[in-house]
Amino acid sequence: MKKILFVLLILIIPIAFLIFNDKGNEYLKPYVGTYLETKLEQNMSVEVQHLKIDLNYVEIDALLNDLTKIKAQGEVSLFSQTLDMNYTLKSDGFKTFDNQVDINGTLLGSFTNLQVKGEGETLKSYINYALNIKDDVINNIKVNINQADIASLLELTAQKAYADGKIDVNINIPTFKDMSKKGKAKIVLHETNLNEEVFKKEFKVDLPKKTVITANINSKVSAETFELEGDIKSNLASLKLSKTTYNLKSKELLTDYVLTAPKLSKLIFLTKQKLNGKLRVAGKFIFKKDAFNLQGKSTSFDGTTDFNFNGKKLNLKMHKVEIAKLLHLVGEKPYATGKVMAELKLSDIKNLKGTFKVSTAEAKTINQSLKKELNIDFEKAIAFSLKSKGNIASNLVSVQSTLNSDIFNYRSDDMKYQLKDTTLISTYLLEIPKLSKLTTIAGKPLQGDLVINGQMNYHNTLEMRGSSKSLGGNIDFKLAKQQLNTNIKDVSLEKLIYVLDYPQVFKALLVGEFKYDLAKRQGTFTSRLNKAQLLSNQLTVLIKQIRGVDLTKERYNMTHFNAVLDKDIININFKARSKNVLLELPIGRINKATNTIDTNYKINIEDKDIGGKIQGNITKPNITIESSSFIQDKVIDAIKDKIPSETLKDLGLDKMETETIKDTVKNLLGDLFK
Structure with missing residues (x-):
């Protein structure tokens, strides 16, 4: 036994010398730095610049990511496994902007039950926090950050400077171990300006100038799930989230949402075409294992519009949507009223493959609008019905359509529309059984009937050709x-x-x-x-x-x-x-x-x-x-034959030659017939 104790003593003495001697501390610094790096996440680098270990006291200075200086000193008992230390975190700024970090805090407790507190300045705001680490489980987390700088936060997380503004974060989580106990978190995004130049460069999106966004989000947090509700608002649109849950284990996100755009014209940077009116969509969003599903429903155009989108497929259905509101949506005048039923099924969005069909009900023209905007006067509303269906294959849309009205009937069975270069080609049949109903348009009475067979083309401008044999022979035209x-x-x-x-x-x-x-x-x-x-x-x-x-x-x-x-x-x-x-x-x-x-x-x-x-x-x-x-000749002959000679004598014409008489009468009649 004595020999064993003697050997242990020989081993302990040099180890103690190594740990508690200044030179020994120098030897330990790189090993401590490597150990800390393995414990930290996100590939952070740790350089231990100063290390002093005594029997009941420790000092350590380190540089985190070549930016933030960490200092800690205080009492540490290896025998009782307790510590009472003060620490500071300081940084003079990040790479691209000034962002001072100056935090002071304490570490108090045992190795298995440690209280951590801190307060100071970071992200250009005041922060205070406290937490408890017990048996390697973090409990009683309290974090308060007021008016934190968003640009600094984006830089800290290696993101582009998408926005400039302030944010409040308040967190109170009792524990992550007990699933029945839920913590609370509140995020308030103050008026924040989006950076138009960065959005254009990164996403090729032309945001309107002075786009401002705010948010107010409340969350409940447990060991496995986040539950939140809140509003995200801007001068472009607003998004309301409710019944939102995120499971940390399954990484599944579920939420109900309401999207409101009071002026669709402001969203031209997304739609690429100016739209009018307002839009409200309510629905659900599901995200799980790199797959998502977005469902929505809108009544903004009367009737209902439903859609289901998962990134690969799209199903959209319109039921009794008002025609006049759809015309207003795309910037057209209300030329007609009635209901639209439509269905679009894209089975392959990437390759743009699918089918569609459209029909109308109770549709009729609005004569006042046609007369004012197009100088077309039917004098009354004209009832019509439209039926159309087709296929979409890559960039080619094939369409079959019929349009019947009180005035004419139109049919096209082979319309082809190229989405890529926006060209159209189609044959058509136009039947006008009663031309008399076009009297007001023609500006004069018409009658009879007319049948036209033709072709239409569109490439930057519309061109129509037609031919008719309704009047015998051929009438060919180009418009x-x-x-x-x-x-x-x-x-x-x-x-x-x-x-x-x-x-x-x-x-x-x-x-x-x-x-x-x-x-x-x-x-x-x-x-x-x-x-x-x-x-x-x-x-x-x-x-x-x-x-x-x-x-x-x-x-x-x-x-x-x-x-x-x-x-x-x-x-x-x-x-x-x-x-x-x-x-x-x-x-x-x-x-x-x-x-x-x-x-x-x-x-x-x-x-x-x-x-x-x-x-x-x-x-x-x-x-x-x-x-x-x-x-004139008839009258002259009559005068010669019928007027008595006595009358000619009374007129002084009895001695005139016949030709002279004719010339005189002819001149007289000529004056009368001028």
């Missing part, structure tokens, strides 16, 4: 940038005149061009009439009575009709020639607003002229004769 160009070939003039609700004057096949500027309401019409035949009308009846010539029996093979349109005024020019007859309307005007005509006419029949005016309502105008060489 782009509000310019309408129409080619007409072998169209029945009778059918065209019938559609335009004008009196039937000619029977012919029409070939021509019509060019019209929809914005200026100006255009030109040039045409020729093939195999033209004049139909019976007031003028042909009058000519037949006077001349005995039936103009309807003639065939006019050299015929043209031209017009210049300027809003409601149509200036016309017409010429028709047959073997024996030349018929002209050299200068004429039609007023669509009053449905009147005012034109001169000239008719030459076998070198005999008849001229006059056609005026009044276009459906039944007044036709007058103002000059006629044929009538």
Whole structure:
């Protein structure tokens, strides 16, 4: 036994010398630093700069992360395993900004039951804290931080300077061991300005200037879960969180939320398109094991809008959403009212794959808006129904649509829309069973029906092409940038005149061009009439009575009709020639607003002229004769044959030659027929 004690004594003496001697302390410093580094998290570096260990006293100076100086000194009893020490933490600033750390505190208790307290300055604010470490379990945690600097906090956590403001943190947690006991935590974010430049650089987001955010969050904390409720508000939107729980073990987050955006126009940096109105969405958010699910419901546009999104799939459903509110949302005037039902299913968001369908109910136009904004006047609301469905595959959207209304029916079965370059191509069928219902839009009475087959294209601007055989022959048109160009070939003039609700004057096949500027309401019409035949009308009846010539029996093979349109005024020019007859309307005007005509006419029949005016309502105008060489000759012949010689003598004409008499009367009649 004596030998054993002697050996132990020999071993203890040098160890004690090593521990309690200054040189021994120097040897221990790197080992202590390494030990502390292993106990600390986040790869913090520890450099022990001074170490002194006596039997009941310890001093240690260390540098943490080359920034923060730590000093601790006080009584430490290895035999009773107790300590009573004071410590300080000091730092003159971080790498990119000034942030003084100056904290004083105490360590009191035993190695198995230690009380830690501290107070001072950090994050440009005052902090005080206290906690108890018992059997390696932290209890009775109390932390109060008032007006902490957010920019400093972001820097401390190696984050970008996303914001500049102040934050209060108050924590009171009894224990993490007993799950039945819950602590409390309160976070108050004072008015904090978001850094627009940093957001643009890091997230490519153009935040509005002076975006301010505040928050007030209350939490209950236990060993395994966090429960919190609170409000996060800004001048852009607000987010209310409730029933929020986070499980530390499963790392599962559950929360109910209400998102409110009072002015959607302020969120253009997210939507990339200016939106109007306000939005309120309520729903749930679930996050677990790197997967999430976001559910929401909104009644902001009347009806309901529901969605379910998990980052990979999206399901969205609209039920009886108001059309006028959707139009207002995208910046359009309320051209229509009614309900929209829609469903969007994206089965693969990454590759943009899915289906959709849209329909309307109780839909009708709002005539006041159409008249004011688009100068389209239906005089009353027009009921319509829309049905559309399609597929989305990568960047290609394929659509089938039908639009039925009181005025027209539209169908497109093969619309293709490229999302990447925003181009569209589609064929369509447009049926107008009663053109009379377009009278107010056309600015004049219409009748009959019309069927158009065509194609539309969109690339930066909309272009529509169409073709119709409803009037016989072909009518082909192109509409782009509000310019309408129409080619007409072998169209029945009778059918065209019938559609335009004008009196039937000619029977012919029409070939021509019509060019019209929809914005200026100006255009030109040039045409020729093939195999033209004049139909019976007031003028042909009058000519037949006077001349005995039936103009309807003639065939006019050299015929043209031209017009210049300027809003409601149509200036016309017409010429028709047959073997024996030349018929002209050299200068004429039609007023669509009053449905009147005012034109001169000239008719030459076998070198005999008849001229006059056609005026009044276009459906039944007044036709007058103002000059006629044929009538003059008739009157002269009548004078010669019917006036007695005594009468000529009384007039002093008995000695005049016949030709002289004719010239005199002709001049007189010419004055009358001017």
